[in-house]
Amino acid sequence: MIPGPVEVEPEVLQALSAPVPGHLDPTFVATFGRVLRRLREVCLAPGAQPFVVAGSGTLAMELAAANLVEPGDAVLVVNTGYFSDRMAHILERHGARVTHVRAPPGEAPDVARVEAELARGGFKLMSVTHVDTSTAVLAPMEPLLRAARQHGALSVVDGVCATAGEAFHQDAWGADVYFTASQKALGVPPGLALLTASPRALEVWRARKAPVASVYADWAEWLPVMDAYEAGRNAYFATPPTSLICALDVSLGLILAEGMAARFARHRRMALAFRAAWSALGLRMLPTSEAVAAHTLSAVYYPEGVDAGLVARVRGQGVTVAGGLHPELKARYFRVGHMNRVNASDVLTTVGAIERALVEAGHRHAAPGSAVAAAQAALGAA
Numbered sequence: 001m002i003p004g005p006v007e008v009e010p011e012v013l014q015a016l017s018a019p020v021p022g023h024l025d026p027t028f029v030a031t032f033g034r035v036l037r038r039l040r041e042v043c044l045a046p047g048a049q050p051f052v053v054a055g056s057g058t059l060a061m062e063l064a065a066a067n068l069v070e071p072g073d074a075v076l077v078v079n080t081g082y083f084s085d086r087m088a089h090i091l092e093r094h095g096a097r098v099t100h101v102r103a104p105p106g107e108a109p110d111v112a113r114v115e116a117e118l119a120r121g122g123f124k125l126m127s128v129t130h131v132d133t134s135t136a137v138l139a140p141m142e143p144l145l146r147a148a149r150q151h152g153a154l155s156v157v158d159g160v161c162a163t164a165g166e167a168f169h170q171d172a173w174g175a176d177v178y179f180t181a182s183q184k185a186l187g188v189p190p191g192l193a194l195l196t197a198s199p200r201a202l203e204v205w206r207a208r209k210a211p212v213a214s215v216y217a218d219w220a221e222w223l224p225v226m227d228a229y230e231a232g233r234n235a236y237f238a239t240p241p242t243s244l245i246c247a248l249d250v251s252l253g254l255i256l257a258e259g260m261a262a263r264f265a266r267h268r269r270m271a272l273a274f275r276a277a278w279s280a281l282g283l284r285m286l287p288t289s290e291a292v293a294a295h296t297l298s299a300v301y302y303p304e305g306v307d308a309g310l311v312a313r314v315r316g317q318g319v320t321v322a323g324g325l326h327p328e329l330k331a332r333y334f335r336v337g338h339m340n341r342v343n344a345s346d347v348l349t350t351v352g353a354i355e356r357a358l359v360e361a362g363h364r365h366a367a368p369g370s371a372v373a374a375a376q377a378a379l380g381a382a
């Protein structure tokens with residue numbers, strides 16, 4: 001129950017145990033082509049160009065930054081924590097002049113402040129972290145994306161801790177780039193960087209004057225490969241992680257069989273059950289309001305008198321949760337991931353383990369079982 005890598009479906013594990021396919025094998029070509037089409041459906045981006053490349057989420061960040069930024073470009077970073085800072089660092093490495101609109105940990109910047117900044121003009125690109133995994137803050141995507149469009153800035157969204165768990169309609173909401181990694185709500189082990197780019201983003205990339213400062217990240221290397229696989233032909237630039245792509249195909253198939261609306265709703269239902277439990281335990285979440293609270297993970301402060309040793313105590317009760325990550329606060333809170341195949345039983349098991357660990361740590365809260373009951377009631381109500 002950590003915010004990635006997450007538990008994956010048995011069918012996905014089974015795909016990984018098959019003989020390793022060759023990247024030029026006709027069966028693999030068909031699989032890769034289907035993966036690209038399915039990724040468009042999962043991102044609700046019928047008009048976008050998908051890229052699937054071996055690497056982690058950080059490479060996905062670099063795939064966006066390296067291709068869209070030229071030295072001297074002004075970029076606005078809507079900063080909600082650790083991963084927004086990382087994106088800024090990568091954008092700067094590619095020559096961007098970054099302006100941050102920050103909020104205190106647990107809050108998202110006010111849309112009006114972002115709009116005011118965009119209105120000053122000259123921003124080529126706005127970057128937003130859909131869910132910042134360090135704070136569990138969910139950014140107000142729709143109004144932010146509308147603002148970027150109104151002011152002529154491309155929008156780049158880090159969906160690593162959100163894609164396929166948190167509601168997102170890339171085309172309808174007008175996001176130019178949505179990127180993610182395989183090990184979270186997409187339900188595959190770590191190792192894949194995924195990105196969908198709008199026609200507008202591709203146009204901006206095609207019009208660049210400076211060469212992309214990375215060969216491996218250059219869309220020019222990958223676009224012919226993605227085009228070929230989608231057209232049922234093989235192609236080579238750098239060896240794709242064939243086994244992982246087959247596993248991704250299985251997971252995307254399961255995701256689409258559940259349906260995007262149902263999947264977003266299930267993630268929300270599980271998150272609300274956790275919130276009911278936190279509240280029954282008297283625990284405070286990092287996100288300061290429901291409006292900015294993610295549905296893919298929870299970040300929760302330790303109560304008075306309980307320290308970071310709680311994570312080991314929860315593990316002792318049979319469930320793995322994660323400690324804090326935000327540099328200023330990391331000793332003061334823990335995180336629970338609730339992505340991919342998480343169901344009501346997982347919620348109740350996790351809440352039960354946390355309750356017992358808190359009792360062991362000497363936390364005096366409502367009667368043991370009250371948090372499980374609260375989660376149960378929320379699951380029943382949802």
Ligand code: PMP
Nearest residue numbers: 056057058083131133160161181
């Ligand atoms: N962005 C966000 C929001 C993340 O949560 C992470 C990883 N947890 C990353 C980017 C970087 O991904 P990776 O660790 O796979 O490089």
